[in-house]
Amino acid sequence: EKNITLDSATRIELSCRLDSKYSHLKSLQVTWKRGNETIEHISKTDDSRGIQLNIVDNSKLGSYYCTVKGEEGEISARFHLQVPHIEGREKPIIGYVGDGAIMICKSYGYTPIAWTWYMTNGTEQIAINDSLRADKYIINRVSANVTHLKILKLTKEDEDVYWCEATFELGKSKGKLKLKVLTLMVPLKPFLAIVAEVVSLVAIIFLYELYSKRKEKCAEDEREFDQIEQL
Amino acid sequence: DEGWAWGVVLHFFLVNVLVMGMLKSFGIFFVAFQEDVGGSSERISWIGSIMSSLRFLAAPLVAVVCGRLGERPTSILGAGLVSGGCLLSTRATSVPFLCGSMGLLLGLGFACLYQAAAVMTAKRCRTRLAFSNAIARSGMGLTFLIAPFTQFLIDFYGWQGTLLIFGGIMLNLVPSSMLLRPAAAQPPENPDHGCLMAKKDPETLDGCLDETTHGEMQLRSAQELPTTEGLAVSHNKDVSGSETMEKPCQETMTKAKRSHKFFKQRGKEDSQPLLDFSPLTDPIFCIFTWSFLFSHLAYFVPIFHLVARARTLGISSMDASYLISVAGVTEMLSQLLSGWVADQNWTKKYHYYAAYLVLCGATNLLCPLATTFPLLMAYAVAFAVFCGGFMALVLPVLVDLVGVQKLHSYLGFAAFFAGIAAVGGPPLAGWLYDYTQTYVCSFLFAGACALISPISFFFEPSAQKWKLKKANL
Numbered sequence: 001e002k003n004i005t006l007d008s009a010t011r012i013e014l015s016c017r018l019d020s021k022y023s024h025l026k027s028l029q030v031t032w033k034r035g036n037e038t039i040e041h042i043s044k045t046d047d048s049r050g051i052q053l054n055i056v057d058n059s060k061l062g063s064y065y066c067t068v069k070g071e072e073g074e075i076s077a078r079f080h081l082q083v084p085h086i087e088g089r090e091k092p093i094i095g096y097v098g099d100g101a102i103m104i105c106k107s108y109g110y111t112p113i114a115w116t117w118y119m120t121n122g123t124e125q126i127a128i129n130d131s132l133r134a135d136k137y138i139i140n141r142v143s144a145n146v147t148h149l150k151i152l153k154l155t156k157e158d159e160d161v162y163w164c165e166a167t168f169e170l171g172k173s174k175g176k177l178k179l180k181v182l183t184l185m186v187p188l189k190p191f192l193a194i195v196a197e198v199v200s201l202v203a204i205i206f207l208y209e210l211y212s213k214r215k216e217k218c219a220e221d222e223r224e225f226d227q228i229e230q231l
Numbered sequence: 232d233e234g235w236a237w238g239v240v241l242h243f244f245l246v247n248v249l250v251m252g253m254l255k256s257f258g259i260f261f262v263a264f265q266e267d268v269g270g271s272s273e274r275i276s277w278i279g280s281i282m283s284s285l286r287f288l289a290a291p292l293v294a295v296v297c298g299r300l301g302e303r304p305t306s307i308l309g310a311g312l313v314s315g316g317c318l319l320s321t322r323a324t325s326v327p328f329l330c331g332s333m334g335l336l337l338g339l340g341f342a343c344l345y346q347a348a349a350v351m352t353a354k355r356c357r358t359r360l361a362f363s364n365a366i367a368r369s370g371m372g373l374t375f376l377i378a379p380f381t382q383f384l385i386d387f388y389g390w391q392g393t394l395l396i397f398g399g400i401m402l403n404l405v406p407s408s409m410l411l412r413p414a415a416a417q418p419p420e421n422p423d424h425g426c427l428m429a430k431k432d433p434e435t436l437d438g439c440l441d442e443t444t445h446g447e448m449q450l451r452s453a454q455e456l457p458t459t460e461g462l463a464v465s466h467n468k469d470v471s472g473s474e475t476m477e478k479p480c481q482e483t484m485t486k487a488k489r490s491h492k493f494f495k496q497r498g499k500e501d502s503q504p505l506l507d508f509s510p511l512t513d514p515i516f517c518i519f520t521w522s523f524l525f526s527h528l529a530y531f532v533p534i535f536h537l538v539a540r541a542r543t544l545g546i547s548s549m550d551a552s553y554l555i556s557v558a559g560v561t562e563m564l565s566q567l568l569s570g571w572v573a574d575q576n577w578t579k580k581y582h583y584y585a586a587y588l589v590l591c592g593a594t595n596l597l598c599p600l601a602t603t604f605p606l607l608m609a610y611a612v613a614f615a616v617f618c619g620g621f622m623a624l625v626l627p628v629l630v631d632l633v634g635v636q637k638l639h640s641y642l643g644f645a646a647f648f649a650g651i652a653a654v655g656g657p658p659l660a661g662w663l664y665d666y667t668q669t670y671v672c673s674f675l676f677a678g679a680c681a682l683i684s685p686i687s688f689f690f691e692p693s694a695q696k697w698k699l700k701k702a703n704l
Contacts, residue, residue, distance in 0.1 A: 094389030102267060187392030194399035201406035209412075 001078045005085070006055060007110040008169040014079050015050030016066035029069040034062060055081065058171040083168050084110040088175035095154045095181050103149045103177050105164035112166035112173075115139070115147040120161045154181050236355040238410035240363045242306075243348040245407050247370030249400065250341045252377030254283050259381045263390040270326040278326070278334045280654065285338025286345065287650025293339075293346040294643030302347040306408035309343025310401060312336050317398030321391040344404060346646070350638050351411045353630045360630060361580065365570025365623040372563035375556065511644065514694040515632050518687040520645050523625065524652045525684035526588055530618055531653065532660045532677045533595060537611065540670040546604050554608060558615040565619030573624055580631050584624045585685035591617035595678030599671045632691070 004012070016030065032039040032051050039051055053060065061083065067076040086107055095101030105115070117139060118125040128149070130137040138150040151158055159181040165174045257279045264275050297305045316336030323329045348367075356363040384393040537558075541551040569587070573580050594613045601610045626642075633641045663672050 091386050094387075094392070096389065096391060099391075102269075104266060182388070182392070187388045187395045191395050191399040194396070195402060198399075198402045198406060201403075202409065205406055205409045209409075 001080070003080045003082065005083070005110070006061070006081060006170055007084050007112075009056045011052065011054050012081070013050055013052050014064060014066070016068060016077055018068060018075075031067045031069070033065045033067070039064075055170065061170060083171040083173045084108070084112075084166070086164065086166050086173045086175035088164065088177040092178040092180040095151070095158075095179060097154055097156065097181060097183050099154055100150055100152045101154055101158075101179060101181075103151070103162060103164070103179065105147045105149075105166075105175050105177070107145045107166050109145075110168065111144045112168055114167040115141060116165045116167065117147075117149045118163040118165060120163070125163060151179070156181055156183075235410070235412050236363070238412075239348070239351050239355045240367050242404075242407040242410050243352050243364075243367035244370040245404060246344050246348045247367055248373050248377075249404065250286070250344060251371045252374040253337070253397070253401075254279075254286075254341075255374050256378045256381040257282065259378060259385065260390060260393075263385055264326075264329065267390065268323065268326060268329065274326050275329075278330050281330060281334030282338045282341070284650050284654040285335065286341040287646045287653055289339050289342035290346055290646035290650070291640070291643040293342045294639040296343070297347055297350065297639050301413055302351045303408060303411045303413060305343050306347040306351075306411055307405055309340045309347065310404035310408055312340030312343065313404070314398040314401040316340060317394050317401060321394045321398075340401075342646075344408075346639070346642060347408075347411065349626055349642060350635075353626060353638055354635050359574050361570040361573035361624060361627040362567070363570075364626045365566040368566050368623060369563045372559055375559060509637075509640070514697060515691070516641060516644065518691055518694060519629055519632060519641075520648045521687040522584075522588070522684040523645050523649050525680040526621060526625075527649050527652050528656050528659075529588075529591060529595065529677045529681035529684065530622065531656045532673050532680075533598070533614060535657060535660055536664070536670045536673045539664075540674075541604075541607060543670060544602055544604075544607070546607070550604060554611045557608065558611040561612050561615035562619035562622075565616040566623040569620040570623045570627075573627060580624055581628045581688050581691065584621050584628050585688050587617045587620035587624070588681050588685040591621065592678045592681030595674050595681055598674040598678070 006012070014032075018028070051064075051066075053064075055061065061081045064079045064081065065076055066079075067074055084107060086105060088105065093101060093103060117128040117137075119128055120126075128137050128139070130139040136152055138148075138152070140148040140150065142148055147164060149162065149164070158179060160179055162177045162179060163174050164177065165172050261272075261275055261279065264270070264278075265272060268275075293305065293309075296308070300308075313336070316332055319332040319336065320329060323332060352363055352367060353360060381393065384396060388396065537554060538551045541554060569583065573583055591614065594610065594617060598610050598614075601607045629641060629645065630638060660673050660676075663676060664670060666672075
């Protein structure tokens, strides 16, 4: 099985070749299929059977199979022709109410023609138009392969699944990002718990010191009293 | 009083865990900052370097503050600076702001905490200093837990929430700083006793002269004694009797006067040197700093490059990180053992120190021969054993050479010079790699540093003699 990534129109040749240890086998039949339809025009060479494809648009991408049938059985191999994969982030991005959040999408190796951002509103995906709401969304193409979506003045409603879509010559590819919006109270609770613990420790140590100082003073006074009595 | 000594060790342990943990987990914050705040990785790494270098470079300043305020307030101030810096950083929006709030404030706070804790440990644990120091330093071994904890917090709360919670955790150092009780009336034993005596003396003299003069004279302070003596002498009736009684009183009075003077003098001495530059002219200090500097270089450089070297030899990163964790645990155990052995006082502490350094240097020089995983593991274990050995003894050796009274200024300046090495070390190591394209040289360099550093201790006996001659002149 092999994955082949294509981002622009090319001519590609796929070939299936049998291992040399099988070369003694005769009467081999090679078929190339895409889905259910068989492909004609197979070019043959001595030890390989291949096809030539001219990929010009999205419809030509997909999975291609080659099946080699012999007397003993058959072997098949698969090729997946696809557009470049865009990675989003599995872990959610954390933002706070009132602050801004930046979401980054990168394409590795291949330069897309354009980037589009979508937000999921219920079940449908709505494109984000940053000129329509310039005070809320800023889309920045930092470099050829990287895009930033900056959301300002976050509110709880902005907590959503966002998609960054890269448009290539041969198709589109999407990456998934999740935004989580927290209020300040969320980390504040453990913080206040820790502060309460600190204050109580300080109070305990302070009271203990006061208590031991008083004990010492009492003991000292007693000692002085004894000394004076002796004289 | 031993209970409070263990309290000091506990505080030093906590300081090590939290300070070192924060410094080591900075790498995780680095990634989060880069994504959110923006800025090139060079600018962001400035924050980390300011933080870790200020910890050393601010030490002389902290020594002055400790001298003025005392260790406990300085430590509380340090804890306050650290948590304040963390809390302030949650509002950060740009890299320069973070440099100041996180780098500067945290660095200063760490320096305060570290200096105060180290000196207090030296002052409190007189007999078992090496062992207590080793126990406290073993806190660094626990820092490997802090990194995954930080990552978990960042995934849950984002970096702002994590800094907020860290600020709270650092606040825990305030109650533990309160355990640094000033050693009450221990070093200035004579003047203190004299003080108590002086307080009691008027009353005892009251008693003395009451018996001789039938309670007519009321003594309130030692300064009034000459006049009342005169009055007592003028009483003709009891002259003979009072004379015999007066002698012991006079003796106690002069003792009280002498101890008063002594205490006043000491008071003056303490307030004079604000920034004590005398360590810089002391040969003992030069000896110590020389070896401290080189031993720090010998310690940091291999740690940086061990994983990289393992990778170049074809060892997977899982195995390489296994190397690091084994080295960490071994170092912790070896520190404890070395501290315990040094405390037994079979020989002078710096003999052990020099021995460990020489062995460490030899190990580093042999490192290029380690080309397979078992050999590299053996190297890592040996290196960790010897490093743990000499790291545990740094503070006890300094205390042996210098004594506890002047420890603040000596430790401050020594840390300052070590800080210069810490700042220059990693770039130097990186440059070595770039120049020679192999990590072998960094290990050879570290080995050479480790061998150079104990050389200065050969001059120690002659330096002591020179000092004595100077004092006698």
